[in-house]
Amino acid sequence: MNHPPIIETTAGALYPEAIDLDLVRKAHVPFAEESKIIEADGNTAAAYACLQMWRCMLFAGFPITPSTKWLETVAAVIRSGKVGTKKKLKLLEAEHAVADYLAGASAACRDLIFTTATSSVGLDHMTESTRSLGGSGLGNAMLVNVYRATANYPLCIEGDPSDALAHRDDGWIQFCCRGVQQIYDTVIQLPCLGMHPEVMTPTMPGYYGIKDSHRSSRLVLEADADVNTFQDRWIAPAKLPGLINGDTALGNCVTSQYFQGFKVDQRRRILRAFDLLSVIGADFEKTFGRPGLECIEKIRWPENEEAVDLAIVGMGPDMGTAAALADQWETSIHKRIGVLAARLIHPFPSHEYARILKDAKAILVLNQAHHSGPGHLSVDLAEACYDLQDPPKIISAFAGMGGAALTAETWQVMIDYATHAMKVPTRRVSPIVVHEGKIIWQKS
Amino acid sequence: MAKIIDIIQRESCFQPGSTLCAGCMESIAFQNIGKITDNGKKTIFGLGTFCGEVSTLQFPNPVAWGRGESTPEDWTKSFGILHHVFESAPTITEAIRDTVDVLSSVGAIKSDIQTISMSGDGGALAIGLRSLLHTINRQARIVSFVLVNEVFANTGFQYSPSASLGSDTSTTPATELHPGNMQPPLDYLGLAVNAGAGLVAQVSPAFPKYFLKVVETALECKGTAVIFIPSPCITGWKFADGETVELARLSCETGFFPCFLKKKGQPAEIKFVERDAAKRPPVEHFMGPQQRFQHLVRKNKETGQFEVRPGKEAVVEEIRTWIQTKLDALYRMA
Known part of the structure; x- marks a missing residue:
């Protein structure tokens, strides 16, 4: 009897x-035959993207606000028959079970993509498994993290990236x-990046709960065929065995001698x-005409890469507000202002920040998550600028925690604080907490 | 049903190289399951953390799993095994099952795959009870083995919710004030039945023909099959080398671990144990050889028989009552 070839791997x-x-691939029934413009909120957009991939056959979920609509959308589309009858949604009993499920499915077949969405304490509940997955080499697991404040004292359901930032040590690629x-x-x-044979790391796209998950706007929905042609350029059949197509063991334990x-x-x-x-981002831009993956989004930055006096760095939709207000701030404080939005939050692209910020005089860092120190981003940016000859002064502000409006x-209070801090000779600047136009806390 | 003579000639997926204790019932169970599953179908195991995982999958030791000494040419002989966190075995295996099914539904896999989860009783009945019961409730087509040694053996033989009454564990130590564990064990058979399992069994390789029959039946089950395997733990229960199988047999005959089989919608079958206490070997026969019960039972130097220690009669009577109550409940399902 002739047997097909077997490939021995490590x-x-x-x-x-x-x-x-x-x-x-042939069984995939397209959700969109051709590109079209629709109106959608963030959760719906994320769900549609998943449903359009031929590699997404099996979805898993457990509802938690504000990510729930991702799950509801997947359920509704699958049950409508619009994407055929082969895609399945698994409703599990807890977030921990969802993460376990992703681990089992991703190991079973490395060539399919397995997705879910969660938020806040849902992500916390998954931690045992997400940390395992981070080191698993299973880049075909993707978790959509809809940012929401963690902890239940007090419980708050609005957008705050404390969940995402607390889980950077889980080892996923987080955007x-x-x-x-x-x-x-x-x-x-993201699956193109996570499933790349040199990366093999699960991915976690994230966005702010409520502010982006529930806000609708124009969306260019690409044709499934184009989405999948793009992915097929990047995702080749896995070079390592999964449980189904392999003679293999995954998840072994090790002694301390080998752990590191x-x-x-x-x-x-x-x-x-x-x-x-x-590289993937450039291919995406060439294909679809929109910016692709990048470490940092220069929302407002001199095109010729000239230095700015004050760089404002933060995450999420509020950075768009900063960019919109920057013209008037430049006029009032007579300083050149640049606005950067963090895209890749793990691994943290220190080298890119150092390159962009090397000539800035100061950085106003917007931290929107509770932190025991000056702020997650502030710590990372201080580390990123450590080796610069004349590192910019770092001015930390907390605002928008718990999804509070900025x-x-x-913003004006933060700009005034930064302007003042730039004038004083001391390098260390106390963080402030700002709410509704007032400094409500400052380290004495 | 295959003949036992044929099964013992099969190729087990449990290989030499494990670091399980000599005399561990788990290795006997794995060897048997390993051969029974060599039935022409590809096999995938999903393991939570337990002795059977850390002692068989620890790098750089040999992976003690797989069929044959080299890579099988025949894919159906190939073997996949995944270890994930303690409580996860039923869920990860359900995920593997679903992935197989979704691929099969489009014709991408040509032949069926058998999906099997393995947990310790700590993983399945304490931290993982949620996972086990919900997998059963969803009727996932997997076979879930739970190796019951009544303790968290991996971490040093602490109390687990299946710990027998009166047992000395490292977190329910027997002292002059406390007679070991006095928390009645979880009725895991009843829970699995009531959660809607397609098949629930408790069976030991000490009864090899019955073990074979039950496991083969479970592999054909259309819903979730849950098999609890009483696993005398030589290190945790502290008994002499060579007594593993004998203790497993006595654990059933004395009523601690009655052999039990219930298919959904059918009457239960209780085997190798009498309902009438007078017809069963006394519990002292099972308890006596184990140091975890030595505060309750001792060997009479003159007669050589095990007997209840003076002053401990009430505790042992409570154990007898618990066993009878449990057996009566099982017989009511028969």
């Missing part, structure tokens, strides 16, 4: 013909998005994302 034997991926289109585009691109070696390998893989994401008045 992770066991691979039986390449055990799964006929062409039949999976922050702002706006419906960027959410959709990021979800399409595994962690070094995990780090080496995730750091490859720095180089690859811009009004023009609140």
